Amino acid sequence: MKLSFRNNVVSLAAETPEERAICALLRAADCHIFQLHAATDRGMAFSEIGPEEDARRAPLNIVQSIAPSFAPISNLAHTPFELGGQHYASIEGFWQGLKRLDPVERRAMAKLWGGEAKGRGGSVDQPTEFVYEGVSITAGSPEHWALMRNACEAKFTQNSEAREALLATGERWLTHKVRRDSRTIPGVIMADIWMRIRSKIQEEVVTLR
């Protein structure tokens, strides 16, 4: 193995078949971040931290188009759950249904997910006041956000795929930055809901061990 250090770059060149085999294995970690351990002048070791984005702990923007492993966290994802004895195909179906005052229309929205839920929901404005389970709620109020939090809690408690995806975000900061921020559930509120639920689930996982 040839070793050099120039312009802040450590270079290692394989010389034997065994060293070439190790290099071939390391191709899977191309562009990953490694930590250097060089306590002596006899040699060194590099321990893998992970892919650059994870290692730098870059915030994760949770939207439908995120990497598939995190996509179940998105409100648009098909993540069936129940709340108040009603079945919902997605958070978006729940949220957009709140814009419909007619119970039949609200139930129809509950069956939707993805672009269809968002698109059909976006075609009507959120009424300033609406009724949910007999309680009058002001649009965009903390009570309205609490409904989103309850629905997300139900989703992440009942849907294991969504829960695993949320736990896989580890300690990374979550954001919800979209082209046009919602007037009733701003992205910062949405991201806060996900991070609070994540902390709660992480604590539950620790106490179960």
Ligand SMILES: Nc1c(N[C@@H]2O[C@H](COP(=O)(O)O)[C@@H](O)[C@H]2O)[nH]c(=O)[nH]c1=O
């Ligand atoms: N625009 C957008 C999402 N917006 C979603 O729309 C909902 C708020 O809608 P509204 O009440 O009409 O303002 C809320 O669930 C939010 O997550 N989601 C995504 O994954 N990707 C996007 O590009």
